[in-house]
Amino acid sequence: MAVLLLGDQLHPDRGPVADADRVVMVEAWEFARRRAYHPHKLVLVFAAMRHARDRLRERGVAVDYYEADTFGEGLDAHFAAYPGDDLVTMRPASHGAADRLRALVTARGGTLRVVENDLFLCSRERWDDYAGDAEPPYRQEQFYRTMRRETGYLMADGDPVGGEWNYDDENRETPGEDYEPPDPPRYEPDSVTEAVIERVGAMDGSYDTDPPGPGWADPDPFFWPVTRDEALDALDRFVEERLAEFGPYQDAMLAGERSMNHALLSGAMNVGLLAPDEVIEAVIDGAREQPETPLNSVEGFVRQVLGWREFIRHCYREAMPELADANQLDQTEPLPEFYWTGETEMACMSDVVGGVRERGYSHHIERLMVLSNFALTYGVDPSELNEWFHAGYVDAYHWVTTPNVVEMGSFGAGVFATKPYASSANYVNRMSDYCSGCPYYHTKASGEGSCPFNALYWDFLDRNEERLRETGRMGLVYSHLDDKHGEELDTIRERADEVRAMAESGDL
Structure with missing residues:
Protein backbone atom coordinates (compact mmCIF):
# COMPACT_ATOMS: atom_id res chain seq x y z
CA MET A 1 0.00 0.00 0.00
CA GLU A 116 -8.33 10.68 10.13
CA ASN A 117 -6.43 13.88 9.43
CA ASP A 118 -3.70 14.17 12.07
CA LEU A 119 -2.98 17.79 11.18
CA PHE A 120 -5.91 18.93 13.31
CA LEU A 121 -6.35 18.53 17.06
CA CYS A 122 -10.10 18.01 17.17
CA SER A 123 -11.29 14.92 15.33
CA ARG A 124 -14.76 14.61 13.91
CA GLU A 125 -15.67 12.24 16.72
CA ARG A 126 -14.42 14.68 19.36
CA TRP A 127 -16.45 17.48 17.77
CA ASP A 128 -19.55 15.29 17.77
CA ASP A 129 -19.02 14.56 21.45
CA TYR A 130 -18.76 18.28 22.10
CA ALA A 131 -21.60 19.50 19.89
CA GLY A 132 -23.98 16.59 20.35
CA ASP A 133 -27.36 17.48 18.87
CA ALA A 134 -26.78 21.22 19.24
CA GLU A 135 -28.10 23.39 16.45
CA PRO A 136 -26.32 26.48 15.12
CA PRO A 137 -25.15 28.97 16.09
CA TYR A 138 -22.20 27.10 17.55
CA ARG A 139 -20.28 28.84 20.35
CA GLN A 140 -16.56 29.25 19.84
CA GLU A 141 -15.79 30.25 23.41
CA GLN A 142 -17.30 27.08 24.88
CA PHE A 143 -15.52 24.94 22.30
CA TYR A 144 -12.23 26.67 23.11
CA ARG A 145 -12.64 25.97 26.82
CA THR A 146 -13.45 22.35 26.10
CA MET A 147 -10.29 21.99 24.02
CA ARG A 148 -8.21 23.67 26.70
CA ARG A 149 -9.45 21.19 29.27
CA GLU A 150 -8.90 18.18 27.00
CA THR A 151 -5.40 19.17 25.86
CA GLY A 152 -4.26 20.72 29.14
CA TYR A 153 -2.83 23.74 27.33
CA LEU A 154 -2.56 26.72 29.69
CA MET A 155 -4.32 24.77 32.43
CA ALA A 156 -3.31 24.22 36.07
CA ASP A 157 -5.20 21.83 38.35
CA GLY A 158 -8.27 22.03 36.13
CA ASP A 159 -8.36 25.82 36.00
CA PRO A 160 -7.08 28.23 33.33
CA VAL A 161 -3.61 29.61 34.02
CA GLY A 162 -3.94 33.11 35.41
CA GLY A 163 -7.55 32.56 36.43
CA GLU A 164 -9.16 33.73 33.19
CA TRP A 165 -10.00 31.88 29.99
CA ASN A 166 -9.70 34.87 27.72
CA TYR A 167 -7.52 37.98 27.82
CA ASP A 168 -8.84 39.57 24.65
CA ASP A 169 -9.57 42.86 26.40
CA GLU A 170 -5.81 43.30 26.90
CA ASN A 171 -5.10 42.72 23.20
CA ARG A 172 -6.54 45.89 21.72
CA GLU A 173 -3.75 48.40 22.18
CA THR A 174 -2.36 50.61 19.45
CA PRO A 175 1.35 51.45 19.40
CA GLY A 176 2.78 54.93 19.25
CA GLU A 177 3.83 56.68 16.07
CA ASP A 178 7.48 55.63 16.44
CA TYR A 179 6.76 51.94 16.99
CA GLU A 180 8.69 49.60 14.70
CA PRO A 181 7.86 45.90 14.99
CA PRO A 182 10.63 43.38 14.33
CA ASP A 183 11.10 42.37 10.72
CA PRO A 184 9.74 38.89 10.01
CA PRO A 185 12.15 36.30 8.64
CA ARG A 186 12.59 35.99 4.89
CA TYR A 187 13.70 32.77 3.23
CA GLU A 188 15.72 32.98 0.06
CA PRO A 189 14.50 30.60 -2.65
CA ASP A 190 16.83 27.73 -3.50
CA SER A 191 17.08 26.12 -6.93
CA VAL A 192 13.98 23.97 -6.33
CA THR A 193 11.86 26.97 -5.40
CA GLU A 194 13.38 29.10 -8.18
CA ALA A 195 12.25 26.52 -10.74
CA VAL A 196 8.68 26.85 -9.47
CA ILE A 197 8.89 30.64 -9.45
CA GLU A 198 10.02 30.53 -13.07
CA ARG A 199 7.18 28.24 -14.08
CA VAL A 200 4.57 30.35 -12.32
CA GLY A 201 6.02 33.45 -13.94
CA ALA A 202 5.82 31.85 -17.37
CA MET A 203 2.15 30.92 -17.09
CA ASP A 204 0.44 32.34 -20.13
CA GLY A 205 -2.58 33.86 -18.36
CA SER A 206 -5.11 31.82 -20.33
CA TYR A 207 -7.44 31.34 -17.39
CA ASP A 208 -11.16 31.07 -17.16
CA THR A 209 -11.10 33.68 -14.42
CA ASP A 210 -11.65 37.39 -14.11
CA PRO A 211 -9.09 38.85 -13.73
CA PRO A 212 -7.06 36.31 -15.70
CA GLY A 213 -4.56 34.44 -13.57
CA PRO A 214 -2.04 35.78 -11.07
CA GLY A 215 -1.17 38.83 -13.15
CA TRP A 216 -3.41 41.03 -10.97
CA ALA A 217 -0.86 40.92 -8.16
CA ASP A 218 2.27 43.06 -7.90
CA PRO A 219 4.33 40.72 -5.75
CA ASP A 220 7.46 41.28 -3.74
CA PRO A 221 10.18 38.67 -4.24
CA PHE A 222 9.01 35.36 -2.81
CA PHE A 223 10.17 34.77 0.77
CA TRP A 224 7.71 32.36 2.48
CA PRO A 225 9.02 29.20 4.20
CA VAL A 226 8.58 26.18 1.95
CA THR A 227 10.55 23.49 3.79
CA ARG A 228 10.02 21.82 7.14
CA ASP A 229 13.27 23.33 8.45
CA GLU A 230 12.32 26.83 7.30
CA ALA A 231 8.89 26.51 8.88
CA LEU A 232 10.40 25.42 12.19
CA ASP A 233 12.83 28.32 12.02
CA ALA A 234 9.95 30.74 11.37
CA LEU A 235 8.18 29.34 14.43
CA ASP A 236 11.30 29.77 16.59
CA ARG A 237 11.83 33.32 15.31
CA PHE A 238 8.25 34.26 16.16
CA VAL A 239 8.57 32.94 19.69
CA GLU A 240 11.91 34.66 20.27
CA GLU A 241 11.28 37.99 18.55
CA ARG A 242 7.57 38.80 18.26
CA LEU A 243 5.51 36.74 20.70
CA ALA A 244 5.90 39.11 23.65
CA GLU A 245 4.22 41.99 21.81
CA PHE A 246 1.92 39.85 19.72
CA GLY A 247 -0.95 40.06 22.20
CA PRO A 248 -1.21 43.78 22.96
CA TYR A 249 -0.92 44.79 19.31
CA GLN A 250 -2.56 41.86 17.55
CA ASP A 251 -5.54 43.98 16.42
CA ALA A 252 -3.52 47.09 15.57
CA MET A 253 -2.98 48.35 12.03
CA LEU A 254 -0.18 50.66 10.89
CA ALA A 255 0.27 51.97 7.36
CA GLY A 256 3.04 50.12 5.57
CA GLU A 257 3.43 47.49 8.31
CA ARG A 258 2.53 44.22 6.64
CA SER A 259 2.90 41.86 9.60
CA MET A 260 3.14 43.76 12.90
CA ASN A 261 3.96 41.03 15.46
CA HIS A 262 1.93 38.28 13.85
CA ALA A 263 3.42 34.81 13.48
CA LEU A 264 3.01 34.47 9.68
CA LEU A 265 2.77 30.71 10.17
CA SER A 266 -0.67 30.08 8.68
CA GLY A 267 0.66 29.35 5.19
CA ALA A 268 3.10 26.76 6.53
CA MET A 269 0.43 25.25 8.77
CA ASN A 270 -2.14 25.04 5.99
CA VAL A 271 0.17 23.06 3.72
CA GLY A 272 1.06 20.82 6.65
CA LEU A 273 4.67 21.81 7.27
CA LEU A 274 3.73 22.57 10.88
CA ALA A 275 1.21 20.78 13.08
CA PRO A 276 -0.99 22.81 15.46
CA ASP A 277 0.12 21.04 18.63
CA GLU A 278 3.83 21.63 17.96
CA VAL A 279 3.12 25.29 17.21
CA ILE A 280 1.12 25.75 20.42
CA GLU A 281 3.66 23.89 22.52
CA ALA A 282 6.55 25.90 21.08
CA VAL A 283 4.75 29.11 22.09
CA ILE A 284 3.94 27.88 25.60
CA ASP A 285 7.45 26.50 26.15
CA GLY A 286 9.02 29.65 24.75
CA ALA A 287 7.00 31.82 27.11
CA ARG A 288 8.26 29.77 30.06
CA GLU A 289 11.82 30.45 28.95
CA GLN A 290 11.06 34.15 28.46
CA PRO A 291 9.32 35.20 31.70
CA GLU A 292 8.73 38.72 30.38
CA THR A 293 6.26 37.34 27.82
CA PRO A 294 2.79 38.41 29.01
CA LEU A 295 0.09 35.79 29.46
CA ASN A 296 -2.31 37.69 27.20
CA SER A 297 0.11 37.20 24.28
CA VAL A 298 0.37 33.47 24.86
CA GLU A 299 -3.32 32.94 25.47
CA GLY A 300 -4.25 35.08 22.46
CA PHE A 301 -2.10 32.96 20.19
CA VAL A 302 -3.33 29.66 21.65
CA ARG A 303 -6.91 30.84 21.15
CA GLN A 304 -6.28 31.56 17.48
CA VAL A 305 -4.90 28.08 16.83
CA LEU A 306 -6.61 25.79 19.33
CA GLY A 307 -9.85 27.70 19.51
CA TRP A 308 -10.52 29.46 16.24
CA ARG A 309 -8.71 27.33 13.64
CA GLU A 310 -10.13 24.06 14.96
CA PHE A 311 -13.57 25.59 15.47
CA ILE A 312 -14.03 26.95 11.96
CA ARG A 313 -12.87 23.69 10.42
CA HIS A 314 -15.81 21.90 12.04
CA CYS A 315 -18.30 24.71 11.47
CA TYR A 316 -17.36 24.48 7.80
CA ARG A 317 -17.81 20.71 7.83
CA GLU A 318 -21.21 20.97 9.52
CA ALA A 319 -22.53 23.76 7.30
CA MET A 320 -21.37 22.63 3.87
CA PRO A 321 -22.38 22.57 1.10
CA GLU A 322 -25.01 25.21 1.86
CA LEU A 323 -22.51 27.59 3.46
CA ALA A 324 -20.63 28.20 0.21
CA ASP A 325 -23.63 30.00 -1.29
CA ALA A 326 -25.20 31.33 1.92
CA ASN A 327 -26.48 34.88 1.68
CA GLN A 328 -29.11 35.48 4.34
CA LEU A 329 -28.93 39.27 3.87
CA ASP A 330 -29.53 38.94 0.11
CA GLN A 331 -26.43 40.94 -0.83
CA THR A 332 -26.01 41.28 -4.60
CA GLU A 333 -23.43 44.00 -5.34
CA PRO A 334 -20.36 42.99 -7.38
CA LEU A 335 -16.96 43.22 -5.72
CA PRO A 336 -15.42 46.64 -6.45
CA GLU A 337 -12.52 46.56 -8.87
CA PHE A 338 -10.12 48.14 -6.37
CA TYR A 339 -9.99 44.86 -4.45
CA TRP A 340 -7.88 43.66 -7.37
CA THR A 341 -6.05 46.87 -8.23
CA GLY A 342 -5.69 48.68 -4.90
CA GLU A 343 -6.58 51.90 -6.74
CA THR A 344 -8.66 53.87 -4.25
CA GLU A 345 -8.16 57.05 -2.24
CA MET A 346 -9.30 55.28 0.93
CA ALA A 347 -6.04 54.98 2.88
CA CYS A 348 -6.99 51.81 4.75
CA MET A 349 -8.30 49.94 1.73
CA SER A 350 -5.40 51.00 -0.50
CA ASP A 351 -2.79 49.93 2.06
CA VAL A 352 -4.38 46.60 2.97
CA VAL A 353 -5.13 45.61 -0.63
CA GLY A 354 -1.61 46.70 -1.51
CA GLY A 355 -0.26 44.28 1.07
CA VAL A 356 -2.30 41.45 -0.40
CA ARG A 357 -1.07 42.28 -3.90
CA GLU A 358 2.54 42.31 -2.69
CA ARG A 359 2.57 39.38 -0.28
CA GLY A 360 -0.70 37.46 -0.43
CA TYR A 361 -1.23 38.32 3.21
CA SER A 362 -2.80 40.66 5.73
CA HIS A 363 -3.59 39.96 9.35
CA HIS A 364 -6.97 38.96 10.75
CA ILE A 365 -8.26 42.41 11.72
CA GLU A 366 -7.38 43.83 8.33
CA ARG A 367 -9.26 40.92 6.77
CA LEU A 368 -12.32 41.27 8.98
CA MET A 369 -12.65 44.95 9.85
CA VAL A 370 -11.33 46.56 6.68
CA LEU A 371 -11.80 44.21 3.71
CA SER A 372 -14.83 42.22 4.85
CA ASN A 373 -16.40 45.16 6.68
CA PHE A 374 -16.36 47.31 3.56
CA ALA A 375 -17.79 44.53 1.40
CA LEU A 376 -20.48 43.74 3.98
CA THR A 377 -21.71 47.31 4.35
CA TYR A 378 -21.34 47.92 0.60
CA GLY A 379 -23.58 44.91 -0.10
CA VAL A 380 -21.17 42.55 -1.90
CA ASP A 381 -22.34 39.02 -2.69
CA PRO A 382 -20.58 36.84 -0.05
CA SER A 383 -19.56 34.18 -2.57
CA GLU A 384 -17.81 36.79 -4.72
CA LEU A 385 -15.89 38.13 -1.71
CA ASN A 386 -15.00 34.55 -0.74
CA GLU A 387 -13.62 33.94 -4.22
CA TRP A 388 -11.34 36.97 -3.88
CA PHE A 389 -10.02 35.87 -0.49
CA HIS A 390 -9.50 32.32 -1.75
CA ALA A 391 -7.46 33.58 -4.69
CA GLY A 392 -5.54 36.33 -2.94
CA TYR A 393 -4.08 34.79 0.21
CA VAL A 394 -1.18 32.37 0.57
CA ASP A 395 -2.95 30.63 3.47
CA ALA A 396 -6.37 30.39 1.81
CA TYR A 397 -8.24 27.11 1.36
CA HIS A 398 -11.95 26.61 0.93
CA TRP A 399 -12.34 25.26 4.47
CA VAL A 400 -10.57 28.37 5.79
CA THR A 401 -12.08 31.21 3.78
CA THR A 402 -15.67 30.03 3.59
CA PRO A 403 -16.52 30.17 7.31
CA ASN A 404 -14.33 33.23 7.86
CA VAL A 405 -15.58 35.23 4.87
CA VAL A 406 -19.10 34.00 4.10
CA GLU A 407 -20.14 33.49 7.70
CA MET A 408 -18.15 35.83 9.92
CA GLY A 409 -17.24 38.55 7.43
CA SER A 410 -20.53 38.59 5.54
CA PHE A 411 -22.97 37.25 8.18
CA GLY A 412 -24.05 34.80 5.54
CA ALA A 413 -25.79 32.02 7.44
CA GLY A 414 -25.80 32.25 11.24
CA VAL A 415 -23.73 29.09 11.69
CA PHE A 416 -21.72 30.72 14.46
CA ALA A 417 -21.91 34.49 13.93
CA THR A 418 -24.55 36.06 16.16
CA LYS A 419 -24.29 39.52 14.62
CA PRO A 420 -22.71 41.14 11.56
CA TYR A 421 -19.20 42.54 12.05
CA ALA A 422 -20.11 45.92 10.59
CA SER A 423 -18.62 49.16 11.81
CA SER A 424 -18.18 52.78 10.85
CA ALA A 425 -14.85 54.57 10.49
CA ASN A 426 -14.63 54.82 14.28
CA TYR A 427 -13.16 51.34 14.58
CA VAL A 428 -10.54 51.87 11.87
CA ASN A 429 -9.57 55.21 13.42
CA ARG A 430 -9.25 53.67 16.88
CA MET A 431 -7.15 50.69 15.81
CA SER A 432 -4.95 52.26 13.13
CA ASP A 433 -3.13 55.34 11.89
CA TYR A 434 -4.86 55.27 8.52
CA CYS A 435 -7.40 58.03 9.07
CA SER A 436 -4.82 60.73 9.86
CA GLY A 437 -3.42 60.48 6.35
CA CYS A 438 -6.63 59.84 4.42
CA PRO A 439 -8.38 62.41 2.20
CA TYR A 440 -11.72 61.19 3.54
CA TYR A 441 -12.93 62.53 6.89
CA HIS A 442 -13.59 59.80 9.40
CA THR A 443 -15.77 62.15 11.47
CA LYS A 444 -18.26 62.86 8.66
CA ALA A 445 -21.16 60.52 7.86
CA SER A 446 -22.39 62.25 4.71
CA GLY A 447 -21.51 64.93 2.24
CA GLU A 448 -18.46 65.47 0.09
CA GLY A 449 -15.28 64.04 1.58
CA SER A 450 -17.04 61.95 4.22
CA CYS A 451 -15.53 58.53 4.89
CA PRO A 452 -17.29 55.86 2.82
CA PHE A 453 -17.36 53.54 5.83
CA ASN A 454 -19.71 55.88 7.68
CA ALA A 455 -22.46 56.26 5.11
CA LEU A 456 -22.23 52.58 4.15
CA TYR A 457 -22.49 51.53 7.80
CA TRP A 458 -25.66 53.48 8.55
CA ASP A 459 -27.15 52.57 5.17
CA PHE A 460 -26.41 48.90 5.90
CA LEU A 461 -28.26 49.08 9.21
CA ASP A 462 -31.13 50.96 7.59
CA ARG A 463 -31.70 48.61 4.68
CA ASN A 464 -31.35 45.49 6.88
CA GLU A 465 -33.38 46.77 9.81
CA GLU A 466 -36.16 44.21 9.49
CA ARG A 467 -33.66 41.37 9.57
CA LEU A 468 -31.23 42.72 12.15
CA ARG A 469 -32.98 44.94 14.70
CA GLU A 470 -34.06 42.03 16.85
CA THR A 471 -30.82 40.13 16.35
CA GLY A 472 -28.88 39.65 19.57
CA ARG A 473 -26.44 42.45 20.47
CA MET A 474 -27.84 44.84 17.85
CA GLY A 475 -30.23 46.84 20.05
CA LEU A 476 -27.74 49.55 20.97
CA VAL A 477 -26.64 50.31 17.42
CA TYR A 478 -30.25 50.53 16.28
CA SER A 479 -30.95 52.99 19.06
CA HIS A 480 -28.27 55.17 17.46
CA LEU A 481 -29.87 54.70 14.05
CA ASP A 482 -33.16 55.85 15.57
CA ASP A 483 -31.47 59.17 16.31
CA LYS A 484 -30.88 59.63 12.60
CA HIS A 485 -34.12 60.31 10.80
CA GLY A 486 -35.66 62.50 8.17
CA GLU A 487 -33.20 64.67 6.27
CA GLU A 488 -30.09 63.30 8.02
CA LEU A 489 -30.88 59.71 7.07
CA ASP A 490 -31.78 60.81 3.55
CA THR A 491 -28.35 62.43 3.11
CA ILE A 492 -26.68 59.26 4.42
CA ARG A 493 -28.57 57.16 1.88
CA GLU A 494 -27.58 59.58 -0.88
CA ARG A 495 -23.94 59.40 0.16
CA ALA A 496 -24.04 55.58 0.23
CA ASP A 497 -25.44 55.56 -3.31
CA GLU A 498 -22.73 58.01 -4.34
CA VAL A 499 -20.02 55.82 -2.78
CA ARG A 500 -21.22 52.81 -4.77
CA ALA A 501 -21.30 54.83 -7.97
CA MET A 502 -17.77 56.10 -7.33
CA ALA A 503 -16.52 52.59 -6.61
CA GLU A 504 -18.11 51.26 -9.77
CA SER A 505 -16.55 53.98 -11.90
CA GLY A 506 -13.14 53.67 -10.25
CA ASP A 507 -13.29 57.10 -8.61
CA LEU A 508 -13.52 56.17 -4.92
Missing part, protein backbone atom coordinates in the same frame (compact mmCIF):
# COMPACT_ATOMS: atom_id res chain seq x y z
CA ALA A 2 1.25 3.48 -0.91
CA VAL A 3 0.48 6.77 0.78
CA LEU A 4 -1.22 9.40 -1.37
CA LEU A 5 0.37 12.57 0.01
CA LEU A 6 -1.63 15.68 -0.81
CA GLY A 7 -0.25 19.20 -1.16
CA ASP A 8 -1.78 20.39 2.11
CA GLN A 9 -0.64 17.38 4.17
CA LEU A 10 3.14 17.72 3.88
CA HIS A 11 4.18 17.07 7.48
CA PRO A 12 6.74 14.24 7.36
CA ASP A 13 5.78 12.73 10.72
CA ARG A 14 1.98 12.92 10.86
CA GLY A 15 -0.46 10.46 9.40
CA PRO A 16 0.38 7.39 7.32
CA VAL A 17 3.39 9.07 5.68
CA ALA A 18 5.28 8.82 8.99
CA ASP A 19 5.83 5.07 8.44
CA ALA A 20 5.55 4.92 4.67
CA ASP A 21 7.83 2.94 2.39
CA ARG A 22 6.20 4.29 -0.76
CA VAL A 23 4.52 7.63 -1.41
CA VAL A 24 2.54 8.97 -4.37
CA MET A 25 2.37 12.72 -5.07
CA VAL A 26 0.67 14.55 -7.93
CA GLU A 27 1.61 18.10 -8.83
CA ALA A 28 -1.42 19.14 -10.87
CA TRP A 29 -1.16 22.50 -12.58
CA GLU A 30 -4.87 22.62 -13.33
CA PHE A 31 -5.09 23.79 -9.71
CA ALA A 32 -3.17 26.92 -10.65
CA ARG A 33 -5.76 27.88 -13.25
CA ARG A 34 -8.93 27.38 -11.24
CA ARG A 35 -8.74 30.82 -9.73
CA ALA A 36 -6.76 34.02 -10.13
CA TYR A 37 -4.37 32.79 -7.45
CA HIS A 38 -1.68 35.03 -6.07
CA PRO A 39 1.66 33.82 -7.47
CA HIS A 40 3.05 33.46 -3.93
CA LYS A 41 0.27 30.98 -3.16
CA LEU A 42 1.17 28.87 -6.19
CA VAL A 43 4.88 28.97 -5.44
CA LEU A 44 4.30 28.07 -1.79
CA VAL A 45 2.18 25.01 -2.60
CA PHE A 46 4.27 23.56 -5.43
CA ALA A 47 7.68 24.39 -3.93
CA ALA A 48 6.63 22.88 -0.59
CA MET A 49 5.49 19.73 -2.39
CA ARG A 50 8.79 19.37 -4.23
CA HIS A 51 10.79 19.92 -1.07
CA ALA A 52 8.65 17.41 0.82
CA ARG A 53 9.32 14.91 -1.96
CA ASP A 54 13.07 15.45 -1.69
CA ARG A 55 13.04 15.17 2.10
CA LEU A 56 11.19 11.85 1.95
CA ARG A 57 13.62 10.48 -0.63
CA GLU A 58 16.54 11.51 1.57
CA ARG A 59 15.21 9.32 4.35
CA GLY A 60 14.85 6.36 2.02
CA VAL A 61 11.18 6.56 1.04
CA ALA A 62 10.29 5.71 -2.56
CA VAL A 63 8.34 8.68 -3.92
CA ASP A 64 6.49 8.46 -7.23
CA TYR A 65 6.07 12.13 -8.13
CA TYR A 66 3.95 13.09 -11.12
CA GLU A 67 3.88 16.52 -12.74
CA ALA A 68 0.66 16.69 -14.74
CA ASP A 69 -1.92 19.09 -16.03
CA THR A 70 -4.74 17.50 -14.02
CA PHE A 71 -4.81 15.31 -10.94
CA GLY A 72 -6.54 12.62 -12.96
CA GLU A 73 -3.72 12.58 -15.51
CA GLY A 74 -1.23 12.15 -12.69
CA LEU A 75 -3.21 9.16 -11.44
CA ASP A 76 -3.37 7.79 -14.99
CA ALA A 77 0.42 7.72 -15.06
CA HIS A 78 0.59 6.13 -11.63
CA PHE A 79 -1.85 3.32 -12.30
CA ALA A 80 -0.22 2.61 -15.64
CA ALA A 81 2.94 1.87 -13.64
CA TYR A 82 1.15 0.25 -10.65
CA PRO A 83 -2.08 -1.40 -11.88
CA GLY A 84 -4.65 -1.91 -9.12
CA ASP A 85 -2.54 -0.08 -6.52
CA ASP A 86 -3.97 0.37 -3.03
CA LEU A 87 -3.61 3.89 -1.63
CA VAL A 88 -4.20 5.51 1.74
CA THR A 89 -4.54 9.21 2.50
CA MET A 90 -5.60 11.51 5.31
CA ARG A 91 -9.06 12.99 4.94
CA PRO A 92 -8.82 16.35 3.14
CA ALA A 93 -10.34 19.29 4.97
CA SER A 94 -12.28 20.68 2.00
CA HIS A 95 -15.85 19.54 1.49
CA GLY A 96 -16.31 16.54 -0.80
CA ALA A 97 -12.59 16.18 -1.55
CA ALA A 98 -12.34 12.66 -0.10
CA ASP A 99 -15.23 11.44 -2.24
CA ARG A 100 -13.76 13.02 -5.36
CA LEU A 101 -10.38 11.43 -4.71
CA ARG A 102 -11.91 8.02 -4.10
CA ALA A 103 -13.90 8.27 -7.34
CA LEU A 104 -10.75 9.19 -9.31
CA VAL A 105 -8.81 6.26 -7.87
CA THR A 106 -11.63 3.74 -8.24
CA ALA A 107 -12.19 4.73 -11.87
CA ARG A 108 -8.57 3.75 -12.55
CA GLY A 109 -8.85 0.36 -10.93
CA GLY A 110 -7.30 1.19 -7.55
CA THR A 111 -8.56 1.53 -4.00
CA LEU A 112 -8.30 4.46 -1.61
CA ARG A 113 -8.58 4.24 2.17
CA VAL A 114 -9.24 7.56 3.90
CA VAL A 115 -8.05 7.94 7.50
